[in-house]
Amino acid sequence: MAELDKIVESLSKLSVLEAAELVKMLEEKWGVSAAAPVAVAAVGAGPAAPAEEVEEKTEFDVIIKSAGPKKIEVIKVIRQLTSLGLVEAKNLAETADGKVLEAVGKDVANDAKAKLEAAGAEVALA
Numbered sequence: 001m002a003e004l005d006k007i008v009e010s011l012s013k014l015s016v017l018e019a020a021e022l023v024k025m026l027e028e029k030w031g032v033s034a035a036a037p038v039a040v041a042a043v044g045a046g047p048a049a050p051a052e053e054v055e056e057k058t059e060f061d062v063i064i065k066s067a068g069p070k071k072i073e074v075i076k077v078i079r080q081l082t083s084l085g086l087v088e089a090k091n092l093a094e095t096a097d098g099k100v101l102e103a104v105g106k107d108v109a110n111d112a113k114a115k116l117e118a119a120g121a122e123v124a125l126a
Contacts, residue, residue, distance in 0.1 A: 060109035061126045062101040062116070067093040070120035077119045081112050093121070 014022065026032075062081075067074045071093055078089040078100055092098045100123075101112055109125050116123045 058105065059103040060106060061099050061103065062109050062112045063124045063126055064093065064098050064100055064116065065096060065122040065124055068120035068122060073119035074116060074121040077115050077121075081115070 011019070011022075064074070064078075071090075074093045075086070075089045078084060078092055079086070081100060082089070084092065092100060100116070101109065104112070113123045113125060
């Protein structure tokens with residue numbers, strides 16, 4: 001046990017960045033992920049865990065609700081995000097509930113939403 005106490009004491013002195021690097025090194029060396037046991041423990045710790053796990057949504061549609069006051073800026077962003085021409089992008093910007101992107105990943109959808117909102121559009125993810 002004295003050896004384990006020494007290891008615990010050494011690990012306690014690590015900075016957050018050093019601890020994160022240690023985790024990466026151990027994951028690579030042992031071929032495991034430190035996140036998996038935490039997720040399992042969190043699900044089992046709930047007072048009434050559901051019998052079936054809820055699957056996280058992986059594909060999203062980026063839907064424009066309104067182009068807002070800066071329609072030209074929104075059209076430019078739509079053209080950057082898609083391969084649409086000027087007329088098609090203008091029509092999409094003017095169409096309520098028009099799908100700018102379909103079945104894209106979470107990161108891509110959030111990035112597109114942020115860009116469109118920065119241009120003044122009202123956007124939803126579905």
